[in-house]
Amino acid sequence: MTGVRSGPAMLLTLLVVALLAACAAPAGTDGDLVDGWPMLPAASYAPPRPGECLTGGTFSAFEQPDRAAPAPVDCAQPHLVEVVWAGPMPDAAAAPAWDSDATRAAYAACDAAATAYVGGDWHGGRLLPYLSIPGAAAWRGGVRTAVCGLAEAADDLFAPLARTGSLRDGLKDPRPLALDCVDLQGGDVSPEGFYRSVDAVTPVPCADPHDTEFVGVWTAPAGPFPADAQALNATVSKACFTAVAAFLGLTETQLYNRKDVYTFWDGLTVAQWRLGDRAAHCFLNVSTNNPLHRSLRGLGTAPLPAS
Template identity: 60%
Template sequence: MAVALLILTATLAGCGNPAGTDGDLINGWFALPAASYAPPPAGTCLTGGVSAFEPSVVPLQAVDCAEPHAIEVVGTGTVPDAAAPPAWDSDPSRAAFAECDKAAAAYLGGDWRGGRLFPVFRVPLPAVWQAGGRQFLCGIAEAADDLFAPLERTGSVKGGLAQDRPLALTCVQLTGDDLDAKGFYGAVEAVKPVACDVPHDTEFVGAWTAPAGEYPNQLRLKELAGDACYLKIAQFLGISQTQLYQRADIYTFWTGLTASQWAIGDRTAHCFLNVSTKTPLRASIRNLGTKQLP
């Protein structure tokens, strides 16, 4: 009994406070800093997988712009506070995308729709949102051979649609199958931008924006875009729609107007004139009029 009491006394003595302390384990710690997030500033180049007008959670990594990269930041902004990040097809996302549209035009020196480019729009990922991040990111990518996937590049896109417009969309070469007897594709798989002095079968004539409203069914979408692009081709050639109708050597081709593109607030189609693969072009045919294809 005496030995047990001695051990208990020694143990209790060992549980006393060390010298210079008060036994309160929480009143002497510094508070942790508040979680924060800052998106990369305009001019930052990024790597990471993206597609035009598709929400993505793939992480993006900053790299030197002299190194191969897919995206360049053109601006940032802030979305309203909420319990979760805004959905792709929500009003806050559409409002933020509209801001990105303006930022891209200012950065490029022109509307990205006139270039071989597409916008990259990112709202904060859920983990960043939970940490307090409310900033969205606006980026621009150079388009590869389908105008909706990025082309890895070096250097900056800044000013790419100003002055000499080195990033302007001009002539393209289609790739596909099901060629008919006249040499026109029944199905197009890729749209590759090329210089107009390189043999090609298609030329960009302008962008068309559909009126606001619910996303049309595919038949109505083809009617709307087809009619609008047909008019743009006639204007590009410097002839009337009747005169264009009388030509059997120039067709209408357009891209864009996907459901996810429409959902974020962009209702743009790229309009092209298309000639037979049997008669490739080697120069622009703007203002060709009623003359034969060169």
């Protein structure tokens, strides 16, 4: 007589059959839970393109913006930045530091693109650079693009201005974005009418009252940022003194003997230097007691024009 044995194996077989029966598709269905559902698109990032304008946010020149570039807007609408270049950054395990060779290479490309975009050295315009590199979260998401732009300087050369219209060719004739005359604001004015400390450098038309005029850019030699502030000031002042003399059509001795025209400069911050930008703005400066109403280019030994 043949018997049927029951035990753990038989119980397991019965359990599996029961589970399969329970999971069978209900009548009228095909059991495909994702039938007709589109797949989610892969994550992507479309960087702004040269010629596009960006609105919103604020930034400080030569420093990483607090947030990534906002969405583009029509340049006819108010905006802060106009994109002049967007390019790849080398892949790495982590996002590049602001003070890194990768960021300096991106800034060098940005600098060259900005000059080409406006038709002249952008340092000679009422312009501020904008550079944004991917942050840690964006980098982990696969973003490897640096974005470079320019902004028009506001009432202070160190702050951006919301504007409409394009900056393209702004330093080609008639050079509508050229940096020419400025008026200083500061404190602690000497009896002769010169500021001992300057708080703001405001671009103005040369026909408007002003005490200062841009004469050119001087670029410091490569090397570490000077630790001695007094030595840096002496070096840049000497270079700008030479530029002021040439602008006026004087020898340096003749300029030294004038007591009504002085040298003023700005730029060369630590943040700027770390990016590889070592440009200083050179200005001539006169007393606030005798404001100017025209350019002094080629003045020579003639007296200052009467205010």
